[in-house]
Amino acid sequence: MADRAGEEERLAFLSRSEFFGGLDPEGLERVYRAARAHRLAPGEICFHQDDPADRLYLLVSGRMKLTQVTPDGRQVLLRFVEPGGMFGGIALFVRERYPAAAEAVSESELLSWDGPTMQELVQAEPKVALNVIQHLAAMVKSLQDRVRALSTERVEQRLARALLRLAAQSHGAAGPGEPRILRLTRQDLGELTGTTLYTVSRVLSRWESQGLIESGRERIVIRDPGRLAALVQDPEV
């Protein structure tokens, strides 16, 4: 049973989300009433790859990761989703099946809407349509960057780039606390940058010995963002 305070809080959260920002109060209310709530334990799967794509998800708290598996068993990590972020959206508009699986990294709360509701909402609310367009356009841009990186850069550069990007996005999500601790495995980083956990481990080890970073089990701290950024530009002298 949702108390009024909880509901107001959730409405405020909705109004700050990528898709529903800028919506008028009654619109928000309607959106909120159409939502279904979910709670996932760490490691739990929200949907599998190739499941019929019928819902759009908003992450309220926790952390999700979206991964793709190739026919021959190799994995690719598409992206992490931070609170306020949405996923499952592409499929709603173009595909009948999810192109990736969504897994909870930590305990996560979600809200979700079904396809028809979203389609209708997009048609009825221009602001939502514009939000969706901007969200998709941002994804296109980020994917284009990734394609360029994979096509032209060496592993080291891609890794440096990935670390900085992860730091930036986790910084945006969490408070502006100085120490940016990235919580992911070497395997995750490899799948994110198109390399293997072995190569990731070797590169990180060297960087640690050079004082660029500090690392442990599922933990990476960037000590020298400047030199890391320099590495992105320059294939190291």
Added chain:
Amino acid sequence: MADRAGEEERLAFLSRSEFFGGLDPEGLERVYRAARAHRLAPGEICFHQDDPADRLYLLVSGRMKLTQVTPDGRQVLLRFVEPGGMFGGIALFVRERYPAAAEAVSESELLSWDGPTMQELVQAEPKVALNVIQHLAAMVKSLQDRVRALSTERVEQRLARALLRLAAQSHGAAGPGEPRILRLTRQDLGELTGTTLYTVSRVLSRWESQGLIESGRERIVIRDPGRLAALVQDPEV
């Protein structure tokens, strides 16, 4: 001076384009009147990378290619645009500068609209908003595929995949004429699949000697789509 027949033809073309399909006649008319027409010679540039992004383009006839240059001079070919296709659209909604350059491959006719017009149109016409969303969602899907390919597949697989995709999209654009002749250089193929023109040349030579394809200067004909498709799945026995 546009005669009535030419205008009706162009309106019909608009109604078949990615963004304006499903629009009512008066809407189409309005869109058409807001358009500016362009004609480009082969090799001519529509816009350069990092130019201020203020227009959306629709290719009426001809062929364009979108390329990105990295700081260190390497090139990436994002995609070819066939007649009926749009480009420059992402930038309008999220970015103030074009992330890539657009160059005419052959003599090309274009229509274009400015940013404010499009923004307004998206808000006023739900159908256009939905079209834009679907177009962007399709790009996201295709880019995700490309990232997966670059991350997990060998050069041979990526090349086979690219050839089949190019054949499909040029088939869609042109008539269903049996012989699918791809017109691009080894360099283009390299930039499209994240490899070098040398490697492309070597692979194509071998495929030609095996009867998979037939090739010449700026010309590739797929002779055995089946075996090529098999190559995509299987890293070759």
Added chain:
DNA sequence: GGCTGTCTTTGCGCGCGCGCAAACGTCCCT
């Protein structure tokens, strides 16, 4: 506390694919 599972490190060797160089083929232009 010890034990188990997961994550990480490092050695070792090999092969894919890069990248330079140079020759060759093909098309276009005058």
Added chain:
DNA sequence: AGGGACGTTTGCGCGCGCGCAAAGACAGCC
């Protein structure tokens, strides 16, 4: 018809990064 620009082919060598194997470190659990 000739010339020149541009695309293509191929040889050669090397180095990045893969991928297996096995040991080591860390956290959680009972």
